[in-house]
Amino acid sequence: MIEQQRILATSIPGPRSQELLARKAAAVAAGVGVGLPVHVTDGAGGILRDADGNQLIDLGSGIAVTTVGNGNARVVAAVTEQVQRFTHTCFMVTPYEPYVAVCERLNALTPGEHEKRSALFNSGAEAVENAVKIARHATGRQAVVVFEHGYHGRTNLTMGMTSKNMPYKHRFGPFAPEIYRVPMAYPYRWPGGPERCAEEALSTVTSMIHAQVGEENTAAVVIEPIQGEGGFIVPPDGFLRGLADWCREHGILLVADEVQSGFCRTGDWFACDHDGVVPDLVTTAKGIAGGMPLAAVTGRAEIMDAVHGGGLGGTYGGNPVACAAALASIESMEEDDLAGRARSIGKILGDRLGALAERHPQVGDVRGRGAMMAMELVTDPDTKQPDAALAAAVNRGCHERGVVTLTCGTYGNVFRFLPPLSIGDDLLHEAMDVLEESFAAATA
Ligand SMILES: *Cc1c(COP(=O)(O)O)cnc(C)c1O
Numbered sequence: 001m002i003e004q005q006r007i008l009a010t011s012i013p014g015p016r017s018q019e020l021l022a023r024k025a026a027a028v029a030a031g032v033g034v035g036l037p038v039h040v041t042d043g044a045g046g047i048l049r050d051a052d053g054n055q056l057i058d059l060g061s062g063i064a065v066t067t068v069g070n071g072n073a074r075v076v077a078a079v080t081e082q083v084q085r086f087t088h089t090c091f092m093v094t095p096y097e098p099y100v101a102v103c104e105r106l107n108a109l110t111p112g113e114h115e116k117r118s119a120l121f122n123s124g125a126e127a128v129e130n131a132v133k134i135a136r137h138a139t140g141r142q143a144v145v146v147f148e149h150g151y152h153g154r155t156n157l158t159m160g161m162t163s164k165n166m167p168y169k170h171r172f173g174p175f176a177p178e179i180y181r182v183p184m185a186y187p188y189r190w191p192g193g194p195e196r197c198a199e200e201a202l203s204t205v206t207s208m209i210h211a212q213v214g215e216e217n218t219a220a221v222v223i224e225p226i227q228g229e230g231g232f233i234v235p236p237d238g239f240l241r242g243l244a245d246w247c248r249e250h251g252i253l254l255v256a257d258e259v260q261s262g263f264c265r266t267g268d269w270f271a272c273d274h275d276g277v278v279p280d281l282v283t284t285a286k287g288i289a290g291g292m293p294l295a296a297v298t299g300r301a302e303i304m305d306a307v308h309g310g311g312l313g314g315t316y317g318g319n320p321v322a323c324a325a326a327l328a329s330i331e332s333m334e335e336d337d338l339a340g341r342a343r344s345i346g347k348i349l350g351d352r353l354g355a356l357a358e359r360h361p362q363v364g365d366v367r368g369r370g371a372m373m374a375m376e377l378v379t380d381p382d383t384k385q386p387d388a389a390l391a392a393a394v395n396r397g398c399h400e401r402g403v404v405t406l407t408c409g410t411y412g413n414v415f416r417f418l419p420p421l422s423i424g425d426d427l428l429h430e431a432m433d434v435l436e437e438s439f440a441a442a443t444a
Pocket of ligand 1: 128151152229259
C-alpha cells in the first residue's frame with residue numbers, strides 16, 4: 001500500500017520517466033500529448049507514484065475519472081471478481097446482469113422521479129453522440145444547439161459541438177451540419193455584469209434559437225450544467241431552470257452533459273440537482289466507474305424507447321468489467337458519502353483559493369462547486385485580459401514540486417482542481433501550499 005505522502009525522489013520528470021518519454025516519442029503518435037511527463041506505475045487514494053519513485057499529489061483524478069480514489073478497494077475487488085467470471089459477451093448478443101443493474105442505478109440516481117431508461121457506451125463522446133441520435137429520432141427534428149466554451153468530445157459530431165479550435169478541431173473539419181452555437185451564461189465575462197447575466201443570457205439564447213434555427217426545427221439543447229474544459233463556468237442561478245422551462249414549452253429536449261460534473265463531483269449526485277433542473281436526457285462517463293471506460297445516456301422512458309430495436313449499441317458498450325466497476329463506485333459514493341466529502345473539499349479549496357486571490361490580483365475569479373473548483377488568471381483585474389502564460393508557469397511549478405494539476409479554459413488561463421474525493425485534508429492543504437509557492441515563484 002502506498003503511503004498518502006508526497007515524495008520527491010528525483011527531479012520531475014526523473015531519469016526513468018525521461019527514458020520512457022524517448023520511447024514514447026519513437027512509438028506514440030505525436031498528436032497524443034501529455035500534460036505532466038512522468039510515467040505512473042501505481043496509484044492509491046490521492047497519490048500517484050511514478051517510475052522513479054516520486055509520489056505526486058493527484059489534483060486531477062485523470063480528468064474527473066477516479067472520483068472514488070485511485071485504487072479504490074471496492075472497485076479493485078469487483079473488477080477482479082468479474083474478470084475471473086467473464087470479460088465480454090457483447091450485451092447485444094447475450095446479455096448479463098451487471099449492465100441491467102447499472103441502468104437501474106442510473107435511472108434511480110439521475111434527476112427526476114419519472115420513468116427512465118438507460119443505454120451504455122464506452123466514452124463520453126459516444127454518449128453525447130447517442131443522446132443526439134435519440135433526440136433526433138424521438139423529435140423528428142435535426143438541429144442541435146450547443147454553447148460557447150462547451151466541450152463534448154473528439155469524434156466528428158462532438159468536435160463540431162465543441163467550441164474551442166486548438167487543439168480539438170484545428171484542421172480536422174469539415175464538421176457535421178445542423179449544429180448551432182449560442183453564448184454561454186458566463187458571469188465573470190458577461191458584458192452586462194454578473195447580476196444581469198442569467199436574464200440577459202437566457203433572452204439572448206432563446207431569441208437566437210428563434211431567429212436563426214426555429215424552435216420547431218430544434219431537436220435538443222445540449223449543455224454542461226457546469227462547463228468543464230471550457231473553464232469551469234458556472235451559470236448563474238436561474239439560467240438553467242429558465243432554459244429547461246423554455247425548452248419544455250417548445251418541445252425541445254434538454255440534454256445535460258454531466259460527463260465531467262456528474263457522480264458526486266460537485267457535491268450532489270449531478271450538477272443539475274443543485275439547480276433543481278430535470279433534463280430530458282443525461283449523458284455520463286468519467287467518474288462513473290473508477291477509471292474503467294464506461295458511459296451512459298439516461299432519459300425519459302418514452303424518449304429513450306422511441307428508437308427501434310437494434311438502433312442503439314456497439315460491440316463493447318456496457319462491458320461487464322466496467323459495469324462491475326461502476327456498481328462498486330456507486331456503492332462507495334453512497335457508503336462513504338462522497339457527495340458530502342466533495343462539499344467539504346470545495347470549502348477547503350474555496351477558502352485557500354480565496355486567500356490566494358486576496359494576495360494576487362492576477363486571480364480574477366474563483367469559482368466552481370464541490371470538488372470541481374477553478375481560478376481564472378488575468379493580466380489585470382480591470383481589463384480581464386486572459387493570462388495563459390501565468391497559468392502555464394504555475395502549472396509547471398506545481399508539477400516540478402510533485403502535484404498533478406490541470407489547466408483548462410477557452411483562453412487556456414483557468415487553473416482547475418479535480419481531486420479524488422478520497423484525498424485527505426492534509427494532502428489537500430499540502431497541495432495548496434505548493435500552489436501558493438508556485439504562484440509566488442511564477443509572479444516574482
Ligand atoms: C470529457 C468530456 C466529454 C468526452 O468524454 P470522452 O470520454 O473523452 O469521450 C464529453 N463531455 C464532457 C462535458 C466532458 O468533460
